Amino acid sequence: MTVFAHAGHWAAQLAYLAPLVLLVAMIIVGRIRDRREHRHEITINGEDH
Amino acid sequence: MPTWLFSWAAAAVLVVSFVALAFMWPRPRLEEARFRPLPDWIGRPLTSRAVEIACGAIGLGLLLIVLWAGLFGSSTAVTNIVPTFVYVAFWLGFVLLSVVFGDVFRAFNPWRAGGCAVGFLFRGGAVEPLEYPRRLGRWPAALAIVGFVWLEVGSSSGDKPEVIATAVGVYSTITWVGMALYGVEAWTRYGEGFSVYFNLFSRLSVFERRGRQIGIRPFLSGLAQLERAPGTVAVVIVMIGTVTFDGLSAGPGWQDVLQPVVEWLRDRGMGPQGALELSYAVSLLAVILLIAGFYWLGVAGAASVDRRHSARELAGRFVHSLVPIALAYAAAHYVSLLVFQGQALAYLASDPAGFGWNLFGTATWSINYGVVGAEAFWYIQLGLVLAGHLAALVLAHDRALVVYDDARLATRSQYWMLAIMVGFTALALWLLSEASKG
Numbered sequence: 002m003t004v005f006a007h008a009g010h011w012a013a014q015l016a017y018l019a020p021l022v023l024l025v026a027m028i029i030v031g032r033i034r035d036r037r038e039h040r041h042e043i044t045i046n047g048e049d050h
Numbered sequence: 051m052p053t054w055l056f057s058w059a060a061a062a063v064l065v066v067s068f069v070a071l072a073f074m075w076p077r078p079r080l081e082e083a084r085f086r087p088l089p090d091w092i093g094r095p096l097t098s099r100a101v102e103i104a105c106g107a108i109g110l111g112l113l114l115i116v117l118w119a120g121l122f123g124s125s126t127a128v129t130n131i132v133p134t135f136v137y138v139a140f141w142l143g144f145v146l147l148s149v150v151f152g153d154v155f156r157a158f159n160p161w162r163a164g165g166c167a168v169g170f171l172f173r174g175g176a177v178e179p180l181e182y183p184r185r186l187g188r189w190p191a192a193l194a195i196v197g198f199v200w201l202e203v204g205s206s207s208g209d210k211p212e213v214i215a216t217a218v219g220v221y222s223t224i225t226w227v228g229m230a231l232y233g234v235e236a237w238t239r240y241g242e243g244f245s246v247y248f249n250l251f252s253r254l255s256v257f258e259r260r261g262r263q264i265g266i267r268p269f270l271s272g273l274a275q276l277e278r279a280p281g282t283v284a285v286v287i288v289m290i291g292t293v294t295f296d297g298l299s300a301g302p303g304w305q306d307v308l309q310p311v312v313e314w315l316r317d318r319g320m321g322p323q324g325a326l327e328l329s330y331a332v333s334l335l336a337v338i339l340l341i342a343g344f345y346w347l348g349v350a351g352a353a354s355v356d357r358r359h360s361a362r363e364l365a366g367r368f369v370h371s372l373v374p375i376a377l378a379y380a381a382a383h384y385v386s387l388l389v390f391q392g393q394a395l396a397y398l399a400s401d402p403a404g405f406g407w408n409l410f411g412t413a414t415w416s417i418n419y420g421v422v423g424a425e426a427f428w429y430i431q432l433g434l435v436l437a438g439h440l441a442a443l444v445l446a447h448d449r450a451l452v453v454y455d456d457a458r459l460a461t462r463s464q465y466w467m468l469a470i471m472v473g474f475t476a477l478a479l480w481l482l483s484e485a486s487k488g
């Protein structure tokens with residue numbers, strides 16, 4: 002299989018994408034954490050009332 | 051050193067710059083149309099009617115030379131000036147001139163000059179032009195750029211002087227019909243592909259013309275003043291997508307990707323040339339759509355930060371920040387072509403049609419390939435890519451401060467624009483490294 006035979010070549014090509022993948026992952030994790038904190042605040046405020 | 055490491059380093063520079071902007075650029079600085087006029091003894095002569103007529107006449111003269119040399123001269127690309135003039139001097143040279151001196155193409159634009167001349171001759175009996183349809187916006191310009199790049203890269207006969215001259219003739223006819231219908235200024239501003247293309251790049255220049263004055267404006271502020279019109283996103287995406295396609299098709303793996311498509315078309319009864327040209331056209335459109343999709347993902351991410359602004363709105367409001375990226379792509383990809391093939395103009399000018407003339411005594415000159423080394427080129431390209439993306443980051447940050455009333459929201463929305471910039475940087479450097487292997 003040509004695709005697998007050139008795996009080394011493709012892996013090196015994918016290295017270009019690594020910073021973008023890392024950045025997008027950080028943004029998504031940040032968003033998830035923000036939402037979780039927001040939900041947590043709503044729960045606490047709800048309990049206060 | 052592996053070339054992908056440069057991509058990582060460039061991404062790191064962008065991230066550090068992003069953080070620095072968040073702290074050191076708290077208010078918008080580019081949105082205000084500031085302008086400092088140069089002394090009248092500079093501005094007045096340059097904007098005089100005589101200079102305008104002279105520049106227009108030069109543009110028209112060059113258009114006629116291209117038509118004459120292409121249709122009646124040598125049919126070999128290397129001995130006829132037409133391919134080098136159109137693809138190097140015109141297409142690349144005016145990008146450089148626009149970025150340095152401002153919108154100089156407007157003065158030399160042969161179609162505008164021709165339209166103005168006809169308008170002047172028939173000023174007594176002229177019919178009022180139709181109002182330019184606002185919905186059409188800059189879409190005709192986007193189509194013109196796609197058509198031009200397909201001719202250059204996708205057509206198997208795009209380097210033939212007679213084919214280029216015919217295409218120039220067809221485009222001239224369409225342009226003058228557009229000007230006759232909607233007026234010279236409206237068609238030049240929105241519909242004429244090259245005017246729109248060079249005007250976008252000229253907004254990176256610090257020089258600006260206002261009426262009879264020439265003045266200086268803050269760097270990048272010309273782009274912040276870009277008028278929003280339908281099709282503007284399409285033009286800028288096409289500017290990046292076409293260079294991306296050119297880079298991809300010059301890479302070593304391109305033929306492996308294209309071959310199955312060509313064979314599939316040939317199995318359905320298509321001739322070899324038709325199958326190749328159609329597959330190039332389809333893949334050119336596919337690459338443009340991929341670039342559009344990537345930008346759309348970024349603005350959709352930014353829109354998710356604050357639901358008051360839709361992705362569609364943000365796509366239009368931030369598109370000016372992609373122009374320095376389009377310049378970085380074009381400059382990095384074509385700098386070697388401009389430096390090397392640009393030298394051919396010296397000897398081709400002496401014998402434009404390949405008739406064996408020696409008008410300026412330069413016909414025996416040749417290209418000096420040792421003028422810049424391969425390593426120097428790589429660093430020049432790297433510098434251009436990085437500078438273009440940094441400028442884009444500054445423009446996007448400045449616009450975000452206007453769009454969002456909350457600085458925190460503005461910064462959060464820009465995480466996604468940063469991702470777009472990092473993605474485009476990685477793509478640019480990958481393309482350059484692939485093209486160098488091709």
